[in-house]
Amino acid sequence: MEFTKMHGLGNDFIVVYGESELPADAAELAVRLCNRFFGIGADGLVYILPTDRADFKMRIINSDGSEAEQCGNAIRCVAKYVYDNKLTDKTELTIETIGAGVQPLTLETQDGKAVRVTVDMGAPILNGLDVPTTIDANPVIGQSVTVDGREFRFTAVSMGNPHCVIYVDDAVGFDLAAWGPKLETHPLFPRKINVEFAKVNSRDQVDMRVWERGAGPTLACGTGACATLVSSVLNGLTDRKATISLAGGDLFIEWSEENNRVYMTGPAAIVYTGTV
Numbered sequence: 001m002e003f004t005k006m007h008g009l010g011n012d013f014i015v016v017y018g019e020s021e022l023p024a025d026a027a028e029l030a031v032r033l034c035n036r037f038f039g040i041g042a043d044g045l046v047y048i049l050p051t052d053r054a055d056f057k058m059r060i061i062n063s064d065g066s067e068a069e070q071c072g073n074a075i076r077c078v079a080k081y082v083y084d085n086k087l088t089d090k091t092e093l094t095i096e097t098i099g100a101g102v103q104p105l106t107l108e109t110q111d112g113k114a115v116r117v118t119v120d121m122g123a124p125i126l127n128g129l130d131v132p133t134t135i136d137a138n139p140v141i142g143q144s145v146t147v148d149g150r151e152f153r154f155t156a157v158s159m160g161n162p163h164c165v166i167y168v169d170d171a172v173g174f175d176l177a178a179w180g181p182k183l184e185t186h187p188l189f190p191r192k193i194n195v196e197f198a199k200v201n202s203r204d205q206v207d208m209r210v211w212e213r214g215a216g217p218t219l220a221c222g223t224g225a226c227a228t229l230v231s232s233v234l235n236g237l238t239d240r241k242a243t244i245s246l247a248g249g250d251l252f253i254e255w256s257e258e259n260n261r262v263y264m265t266g267p268a269a270i271v272y273t274g275t276v
């Protein structure tokens with residue numbers, strides 16, 4: 001199997017093109033190949049597939065074998081892959097995802113390569129039962145969740161996949177390993193949850209660290225950055241445009257007041273190609 005190792009701000013993927021559909025053993029392959037000691041090493045295995053609904057279709061299998069509905073960093077990698085490999089000459093294209101439907105993208109190119117990608121991530125889902133959580137409220141803001149005797153307050157947002165955003169005094173130094181997995185699997189979240197720990201530094205800049213459902217701590221999460229901006233606007237902490245600073249770098253996020261859609265802009269990179 002030929003593959004390309006790619007990353008979006010350090011959130012890394014094994015990208016595969018050429019299959020007609022998702023292989024039956026995709027989950028097993030993801031667990032084996034994403035292992036950083038006995039495999040290639042990645043946060044997820046991404047398949048670029050044909051579709052009659054968009055230019056391309058993306059399916060992403062997490063490193064634990066579960067399937068993610070959407071991934072903002074992976075979709076930028078897919079856009080760069082198809083453009084750099086001349087599978088399309090479009091700088092405006094569409095990619096189908098299983099959780100967020102068909103998403104439009106705009107590519108910024110240089111010397112025949114895509115260097116930055118802006119993705120229309122769609123409208124955020126704020127109804128608690130639809131995120132999903134077990135909370136019947138719309139929106140879910142400042143809800144209490146307690147794990148191991150510690151109470152957190154969270155805002156729930158879905159960007160095609162579920163997120164809870166928690167504000168802390170120090171996002172950069174927060175102990176993800178101690179609290180991330182406990183919150184991910186809390187009964188409030190029937191399909192588990194991606195957990196963002198955020199510190200708002202100004203109206204246009206937020207530090208964020210993430211524990212991703214099915215992958216653990218990652219250097220970046222595009223949907224999580226979008227959820228963090230939406231949450232910060234709902235809580236009156238930021239404007240509708242802000243830079244979200246992740247461990248792997250910055251994403252620029254805008255939540256449009258005109259059409260309620262969230263736009264994410266950031267880079268994607270090819271690391272190497274190989275055969276396994």
